[in-house]
Amino acid sequence: MDIGIKASIDSSGERSVIYAGDYLNKLSGEKIEYECRRSLALGCKQIIVNFSQTEIVNSIGISILLGLIDSAAKNGATVVFSDMNDNTVELFELLGLTKHVMIV
Amino acid sequence: MDHDHKLIHAFGALAELGQQITNKNSFHETIRTSLHLLSGALGIMRGAVSRYSRYAHELNMIAVRGLGDDFPLSLLLTEEDERQFLANGLIPIEINNAKVLPFFQVYDVSFECRQLELFVPLIVRDEIVGAVFLGEKATGEPYTHYDKEIICAMGRHIGVAIAQRNLMAEIERRAEENRQLFDEMRSTYHDTVKAFAAAIDCKDKYTEGHSVRVGKFSEIIACELGWGSEEAEGAAVAGYLHDVGKLTVERRIINAPYRINAKESAELNKHPEVGYEILLPIHHPFTDVPLAAKYHHERLDGKGYPDGLMDREIPFIAKIVNLADSFDAMTTDRPYKARRPAKDVVDDLHRNSGSQFSPDLASALLSGMLKELTGENRDRRFRRLLGRDYMEAEGIVDKLKRTLNEMAPTTPMTYVAAVATAKSPIH
Numbered sequence: 001m002d003i004g005i006k007a008s009i010d011s012s013g014e015r016s017v018i019y020a021g022d023y024l025n026k027l028s029g030e031k032i033e034y035e036c037r038r039s040l041a042l043g044c045k046q047i048i049v050n051f052s053q054t055e056i057v058n059s060i061g062i063s064i065l066l067g068l069i070d071s072a073a074k075n076g077a078t079v080v081f082s083d084m085n086d087n088t089v090e091l092f093e094l095l096g097l098t099k100h101v102m103i104v
Numbered sequence: 105m106d107h108d109h110k111l112i113h114a115f116g117a118l119a120e121l122g123q124q125i126t127n128k129n130s131f132h133e134t135i136r137t138s139l140h141l142l143s144g145a146l147g148i149m150r151g152a153v154s155r156y157s158r159y160a161h162e163l164n165m166i167a168v169r170g171l172g173d174d175f176p177l178s179l180l181l182t183e184e185d186e187r188q189f190l191a192n193g194l195i196p197i198e199i200n201n202a203k204v205l206p207f208f209q210v211y212d213v214s215f216e217c218r219q220l221e222l223f224v225p226l227i228v229r230d231e232i233v234g235a236v237f238l239g240e241k242a243t244g245e246p247y248t249h250y251d252k253e254i255i256c257a258m259g260r261h262i263g264v265a266i267a268q269r270n271l272m273a274e275i276e277r278r279a280e281e282n283r284q285l286f287d288e289m290r291s292t293y294h295d296t297v298k299a300f301a302a303a304i305d306c307k308d309k310y311t312e313g314h315s316v317r318v319g320k321f322s323e324i325i326a327c328e329l330g331w332g333s334e335e336a337e338g339a340a341v342a343g344y345l346h347d348v349g350k351l352t353v354e355r356r357i358i359n360a361p362y363r364i365n366a367k368e369s370a371e372l373n374k375h376p377e378v379g380y381e382i383l384l385p386i387h388h389p390f391t392d393v394p395l396a397a398k399y400h401h402e403r404l405d406g407k408g409y410p411d412g413l414m415d416r417e418i419p420f421i422a423k424i425v426n427l428a429d430s431f432d433a434m435t436t437d438r439p440y441k442a443r444r445p446a447k448d449v450v451d452d453l454h455r456n457s458g459s460q461f462s463p464d465l466a467s468a469l470l471s472g473m474l475k476e477l478t479g480e481n482r483d484r485r486f487r488r489l490l491g492r493d494y495m496e497a498e499g500i501v502d503k504l505k506r507t508l509n510e511m512a513p514t515t516p517m518t519y520v521a522a523v524a525t526a527k528s529p530i531h
Contacts, residue, residue, distance in 0.1 A: 058116060058117070058144070059113065059116065059117035059120065059140070059141045059145045060137065060141060061144065062144035062145075063139075063143040063148075063169070066147065066148070066149055066170075066242060067170060069242075070149060070150065070170045091109065094106055094109060094113070095113075095144075095146070095147030095242055095243065096242030096243030096245075097147065099243065099244065100242060
């Protein structure tokens with residue numbers, strides 16, 4: 001089933017971009033988690049999660065993103081959240097995710 | 105505004121948690137998702153949910169997030185006082201305040217290096233069923249009263265899920281225990297029945313193994329009638345015990361090498377009723393067993409004993425045992441009479457169907473023989489009981505086919521065709 005999650009690694013192999021789908025829940029979150037692990041295993045030092053399509057993030061999605069931040073930190077990688085809408089930014093700020101990632 | 109947004113987000117998590125607990129996911133998946141929901145509701149970096157084993161007094165981790173592979177998977181709660189203290193209520197305990205408890209002292213290093221901040225015992229009906237361990241919040245702020253209220257609300261749901269699972273496991277364990285006990289009782293019952301059958305047969309030196317064979321033939325007939333394994337087993341038991349009343353008949357009458365007189369015959373003929381009296385007080389898993397003993401000498405035409413019952417008055421199980429009893433009498437050697445050839449036995453069953461034997465039952469028995477001879481049934485039950493040579497007598501297959509066709513034609517057309525063929529001068 002296509003849940004709108006896409007990932008690509010740039011030519012240097014250092015940076016991975018993961019595009020979150022429109023609804024970040026358990027199903028799509030686990031797919032993002034998988035792509036993140038794969039990128040870290042391939043040696044990426046920066047994980048960019050692009051939220052341009054994302055309308056809603058539920059609690060499981062938040063928890064999975066926290067896990068992603070933790071995994072990246074343990075692997076010496078940084079996490080960047082990009083193209084978030086206002087609601088998502090507000091939620092991430094409330095729950096403290098923005099303290100651990102770069103926002104662009 | 106922030107507070108409202110946070111509340112709506114937490115409420116959404118709580119609603120989803122309720123849904124998770126009641127859906128049909130596996131228990132571990134439910135708990136894993138519950139931990140995600142709890143962490144995501146408040147932005148908690150790491151945590152774990154454990155299930156309490158009241159036998160081992162251990163908290164066993166069932167879902168762990170971000171605590172690393174070396175976080176202990178089992179935590180021992182050795183002190184009874186401590187267990188009782190924790191069971192006092194679902195209240196989040198700050199790890200720093202709990203260091204006076206022996207349990208926290210043992211695992212202090214593990215908790216501290218993972219920045220665990222809260223320990224939440226999960227209590228259902230005044231019993232500890234598990235616990236939640238929570239690390240720091242992503243905001244870096246301490247847990248507020250409001251956060252703890254949400255944790256308690258979600259913890260209650262998780263506790264119920266664990267208690268439900270424990271209850272199911274207990275039910276499954278007891279069901280398994282009962283099944284084993286039942287199997288043991290059943291096995292004891294069967295051993296006892298077989299011992300009785302052997303005791304009955306011991307009394308009659310000429311008919312050794314008769315009761316066991318009647319049991320087996322009764323079972324075969326039941327199987328051929330399409331009975332389930334439990335009912336067929338009941339028919340076997342009825343066969344094993346049908347002559348139990350003979351235990352009270354004098355051995356010299358049973359073993360008389362001459363034709364017994366009227367008085368002796370009257371004594372012998374009491375055995376069905378005596379058998380019924382013996383078997384009636386026993387609580388059999390198969391209720392018809394005493395009836396089989398009492399009426400196994402009844403005939404469809406009313407010429408049997410002890411009550412001279414007619415066809416429909418005779419219990420079905422007694423008709424089965426009657427047929428199995430007669431079949432064994434015809435197919436085994438007696439001191440005063442050699443066993444009859446298989447073809448004669450088939451003729452006898454055919455001839456006496458409707459007067460002595462129920463035609464359906466006789467057909468079932470003969471059909472069982474035919475299936476074995478044609479290889480449709482490969483369990484060799486008849487060969488084992490009657491011997492290979494006896495079963496494979498020349499022309500027996502044709503004889504069985506013809507007889508069965510006459511006794512129980514599959515359709516009226518088949519019957520007419522069979523009669524016409526039999527009358528044809530060519531044949």
